[in-house]
Amino acid sequence: MALDRSTLTLAVDVMGGDNGPQAVIDGCRLALDDGLQSKLVLVGQESAIAEARSRTSLPDDRVSVIHAEGVVAMDDKPAKALRRAKDSSMWAAIDQVKEGAANGIVSCGNTGALMAIARMRLKMIEGVDRPAASALWPSMSGKAVVLDVGANVDVTADQLVQFAIMGEAFFRAMTEKEKPRVGLLNIGEEDLKGNALIKHAAKVLREADPEMDFIGFVEGNDISSGEVDVVVTDGFTGNIALKTAEGTARLLGGWVKEALTANLMSKMGAALMMPSLKKLKDRMDPASVNGAPLLGLNGLVVKSHGGSEPEGIASALELAEELAAHPFLDQIKETIADVADRAVELPTDDEETASAAAAE
Amino acid sequence: MALDRSTLTLAVDVMGGDNGPQAVIDGCRLALDDGLQSKLVLVGQESAIAEARSRTSLPDDRVSVIHAEGVVAMDDKPAKALRRAKDSSMWAAIDQVKEGAANGIVSCGNTGALMAIARMRLKMIEGVDRPAASALWPSMSGKAVVLDVGANVDVTADQLVQFAIMGEAFFRAMTEKEKPRVGLLNIGEEDLKGNALIKHAAKVLREADPEMDFIGFVEGNDISSGEVDVVVTDGFTGNIALKTAEGTARLLGGWVKEALTANLMSKMGAALMMPSLKKLKDRMDPASVNGAPLLGLNGLVVKSHGGSEPEGIASALELAEELAAHPFLDQIKETIADVADRAVELPTDDEETASAAAAE
Numbered sequence: 001m002a003l004d005r006s007t008l009t010l011a012v013d014v015m016g017g018d019n020g021p022q023a024v025i026d027g028c029r030l031a032l033d034d035g036l037q038s039k040l041v042l043v044g045q046e047s048a049i050a051e052a053r054s055r056t057s058l059p060d061d062r063v064s065v066i067h068a069e070g071v072v073a074m075d076d077k078p079a080k081a082l083r084r085a086k087d088s089s090m091w092a093a094i095d096q097v098k099e100g101a102a103n104g105i106v107s108c109g110n111t112g113a114l115m116a117i118a119r120m121r122l123k124m125i126e127g128v129d130r131p132a133a134s135a136l137w138p139s140m141s142g143k144a145v146v147l148d149v150g151a152n153v154d155v156t157a158d159q160l161v162q163f164a165i166m167g168e169a170f171f172r173a174m175t176e177k178e179k180p181r182v183g184l185l186n187i188g189e190e191d192l193k194g195n196a197l198i199k200h201a202a203k204v205l206r207e208a209d210p211e212m213d214f215i216g217f218v219e220g221n222d223i224s225s226g227e228v229d230v231v232v233t234d235g236f237t238g239n240i241a242l243k244t245a246e247g248t249a250r251l252l253g254g255w256v257k258e259a260l261t262a263n264l265m266s267k268m269g270a271a272l273m274m275p276s277l278k279k280l281k282d283r284m285d286p287a288s289v290n291g292a293p294l295l296g297l298n299g300l301v302v303k304s305h306g307g308s309e310p311e312g313i314a315s316a317l318e319l320a321e322e323l324a325a326h327p328f329l330d331q332i333k334e335t336i337a338d339v340a341d342r343a344v345e346l347p348t349d350d351e352e353t354a355s356a357a358a359a360e
Numbered sequence: 361m362a363l364d365r366s367t368l369t370l371a372v373d374v375m376g377g378d379n380g381p382q383a384v385i386d387g388c389r390l391a392l393d394d395g396l397q398s399k400l401v402l403v404g405q406e407s408a409i410a411e412a413r414s415r416t417s418l419p420d421d422r423v424s425v426i427h428a429e430g431v432v433a434m435d436d437k438p439a440k441a442l443r444r445a446k447d448s449s450m451w452a453a454i455d456q457v458k459e460g461a462a463n464g465i466v467s468c469g470n471t472g473a474l475m476a477i478a479r480m481r482l483k484m485i486e487g488v489d490r491p492a493a494s495a496l497w498p499s500m501s502g503k504a505v506v507l508d509v510g511a512n513v514d515v516t517a518d519q520l521v522q523f524a525i526m527g528e529a530f531f532r533a534m535t536e537k538e539k540p541r542v543g544l545l546n547i548g549e550e551d552l553k554g555n556a557l558i559k560h561a562a563k564v565l566r567e568a569d570p571e572m573d574f575i576g577f578v579e580g581n582d583i584s585s586g587e588v589d590v591v592v593t594d595g596f597t598g599n600i601a602l603k604t605a606e607g608t609a610r611l612l613g614g615w616v617k618e619a620l621t622a623n624l625m626s627k628m629g630a631a632l633m634m635p636s637l638k639k640l641k642d643r644m645d646p647a648s649v650n651g652a653p654l655l656g657l658n659g660l661v662v663k664s665h666g667g668s669e670p671e672g673i674a675s676a677l678e679l680a681e682e683l684a685a686h687p688f689l690d691q692i693k694e695t696i697a698d699v700a701d702r703a704v705e706l707p708t709d710d711e712e713t714a715s716a717a718a719a720e
Contacts, residue, residue, distance in 0.1 A: 068435065078592070097378075099395025112681055140611060140614065145374045150547055151545070152550075152691065155557070158432065185600065187510060187513070187596055187599040187603075188510075188599075188601065194531055195513070195596070199651055206440075210532075216603075219599075219600075219605065219607070220599070220600045220601065220604035220605075220607060221603040221607030221610070222603075222607065223604060223607055224604075224607045224608060224610070224611040225607055225610075225611075228672065233600075235547075236597070237596070237597060237600055239547040239548075239579075240545060240547065240579075240582070240593075240597055240600065240601055240606040240681045241580075241600055241601065242580065242581065243578075243579045243580025243581040244583060244601040244604050244608075245579045245582060245604050245605070245608045246579065246580070247583055247584045247605075247607045248604075248608040249586055249612060249669060250584070250585075250611060251498065251500060251584040251585075252501065252502065252579070252608075252609060252644055253610050255419060255640060255644065256616060256640065258640075259633070259636040259637060259639065259640040260633070260636070262633075262636045262639075263636070265632050265633055265636075266632070266633040266636045268629075268633075269628075269629035269630060269631070269632030269633035270633070271627035271629070272625050272626070272628050272629030272632070273619070273622075273625055273626040275619070276619040276620070276622045276623070276626045276629075277619060277661075278627075279619065280615060280616065280619040284612055284615065
């Protein structure tokens with residue numbers, strides 16, 4: 001089912017992000033060293049790319065360069081980017097995917113601009129309102145998909161349902177698990193105000209897609225517990241959860257380091273288990289989970305953290321290659337279309353409930 | 361400034377929680393073994409307490425028992441609990457504090473009922489609308505206070521401001537740090553809809569308490585970064601963040617264990633550093649941070665996770681003792697009163713902004 005990765009091409013927006021082109025070029029190097037098989041199209045200011053490559057070499061038979069003069073600033077509003085960024089690296093990189101010259105694009109740049117430009121150039125999959133930023137979260141069962149993690153701060157119940165459908169199709173395509181378990185992120189207490197929207201989404205989801213293994217509400221600790229495969233939430237909550245998990249991983253990483261260097265015996269013990277510890281360190285590094293696929297677009301777009309270091313960028317490239325090798329776009333399109341075909345007219349009182357929930 | 365802990369008394373609601381009286385009695389034992397100096401008043405069904413004590417002994421010179429027949433069920437709605445729980449262990453334990461017979465109360469029981477009963481019996485500190493559940497979060501600078509973590513799902517800007525004031529006074533009382541840094545939890549992107557409330561709260565906070573070291577917006581990873589001391593958010597977001605951090609800690613704890621047992625060399629290395637690892641294990645165990653003080657009540661109430669095991673309950677008791685030894689109630693009362701005295705009349709256009717934000 002998976003494509004031969006050496007036939008794939010990834011477009012890389014070299015100019016995006018807080019750490020500049022060097023970090024991106026270094027990230028490409030790391031990814032290639034790690035075994036990345038795709039070709040890379042580096043998009044950005046030729047001179048900046050050349051300068052970065054003079055410090056970190058990239059093989060000419062694996063990379064090509066497309067010059068783009070403009071750069072979308074990290075604080076540009078999306079509307080401004082749409083009007084003024086036609087000559088930018090972000091736009092040109094996205095167009096590589098639009099034209100079929102690349103299987104996907106990776107950018108560390110301004111998220112709002114990336115979403116807006118991608119939406120305009122690649123269009124949405126029919127039936128999906130807005131792209132959702134998703135995160136692949138390590139869990140006790142391997143990985144869980146969490147969406148939305150920051151692209152959609154305010155959502156409707158219908159959008160949560162779309163996220164669920166896309167996340168489930170995405171997970172199915174990536175793992176070939178037949179029935180991914182889907183949950184809506186909530187807090188434990190049952191009858192509190194504020195989750196009327198989530199309750200309504202649960203109801204709509206059950207009716208819209210009875211085939212889905214929708215397990216109901218899950219809590220924050222369930223994301224990594226291995227008991228759920230797809231976790232659906234609004235972008236504000238998802239982003240807070242994601243950043244909190246990262247901060248926790250860093251804190252605990254520091255504690256592990258302290259334990260390993262606490263005294264002479266600890267250091268001796270650590271020396272004996274170097275390979276295990278190296279593997280643990282990489283595992284606990286938030287950079288290793290960097291890379292958020294934007295689901296719902298008619299093309300593969302992976303957003304890397306703005307502050308990404310080369311290790312994080314390499315992770316995003318490897319993720320993009322993995323996604324490009326699997327037919328997740330088709331899975332999402334098919335599933336959304338199937339669900340639409342099966343759509344049941346909701347009775348009027350539910351529509352009233354939806355309006356009441358949205359107004360709350 | 362801190363009271364002699366051996367002069368303190370803690371009331372313990374033995375009947376609350378998912379794991380029954382035995383877990384609570386075992387938690388008391390662990391806390392005493394750990395060095396708890398307070399006297400304990402065990403409140404609940406005498407026979408159940410006696411049975412649990414027959415398995416786990418508690419010294420008669422450190423504990424006393426108050427019989428209460430009723431038990432608040434974990435799924436009772438708060439209103440029902442208020443009407444029908446007068447004979448419950450939760451009510452009687454709270455009344456120990458009300459009557460001054462105990463310096464604080466610890467309960468694993470139904471959070472909503474605990475808040476409702478505590479509010480009715482202990483009353484609120486003047487100037488505070490609703491109690492806030494706070495969490496003491498380990499961070500790179502020691503600890504950070506996060507509130508609200510689940511008691512208030514929907515909040516107004518004014519309530520967020522009250523949380524900030526209480527959290528800051530609480531932190532100041534517990535650490536004697538003169539100017540705790542206070543932040544409002546938000547996501548990185550600036551001009552997204554959905555944080556109008558938070559922006560308004562930031563504005564009101566700066567005007568209401570210019571003395572406070574309010575550092576502005578912080579993200580999820582900042583909670584444990586050591587760059588902030590008090591993090592303010594609504595109860596939904598706070599609870600998701602808290603549970604996500606717990607789940608992450610469990611996941612990473614599993615990875616550490618895997619690394620230490622991966623092969624013979626790893627196990628040998630682990631054997632050399634047993635004391636360090638024991639300390640690390642306790643540090644990473646979410647049970648060690650169990651215990652949420654409910655701030656804003658006119659008395660010390662510590663909520664323990666409903667599913668608390670004895671280790672978690674012991675943590676909650678130790679936390680309650682620590683809090684009872686410090687004058688945090690007085691600090692909160694004084695600071696709230698000072699801020700009220702300094703209150704500036706907000707001009708009409710701000711009130712309009714507030715209405716617009718609330719309606720959004």
